[in-house]
Amino acid sequence: MKRLLDALLSLLALLLLSPLLLLTALAVALESGRPVFFRQTRIGLGDREFGMFKFRSMVKDAASTGPYFTAAHDPRITRVGRFIRRTSLDELPQLLNVLRGDMSLVGPRPDVPAQRALYTPGDWAQRCSVRPGITGLAQALYRSDSTPAQRLEADLRYSREQSLWLDLKIAWWTVARLSGKGAN
DSSP states (O other): OHHHHHHHHHHHHHHHHHHHHHHHHHHHHHHHOSOOEEEEEEEOGGGOEEEEEEEOOBOTTGGGSSOSSOOTTOTTBOHHHHHHHHTTGGGTTHHHHHHHTSOEEESSOOBOGGGGGGSOHHHHHHHTTSOOEEEOHHHHHHTTOOOHHHHHHHHHHHHHHOOHHHHHHHHHHHHHHHTTSOOO
């Protein structure tokens, strides 16, 4: 049921947001050229790797010129990139990942392969027992204001307690956070 809902809602969102997606792609291309998308290997359901899409918010070849984790004032982030990150527009191409079945609308954010080392084997198996999401409990509760330990615990909590009701609460909290009203 959740997969069907994900597919239908992501298709609807892609159709409704297509003008915004096109404008964002155009803004990225005009400021820093192509490609407009950034693709990164992430881990999904069943410990399976997939390519996650985002709008590119950094200069080309940013990975070869700096650290893996970005700082708040990372000089590799473009002006358009700063805006699309702040507004979460950079995440919208992940609707394609949801449509493909790599991701869900709600679930723990997908980890990069190197993040396996942060988990015990049992916690990693628990983490990979659910499809990763565009938004999750950690994003709804903390946005960017959390420690790695808080995000890890929120992801594990979601994988243990997942339900339609929890998904609806997370979606509501995420919209509230994005609109500036907080997650309460």
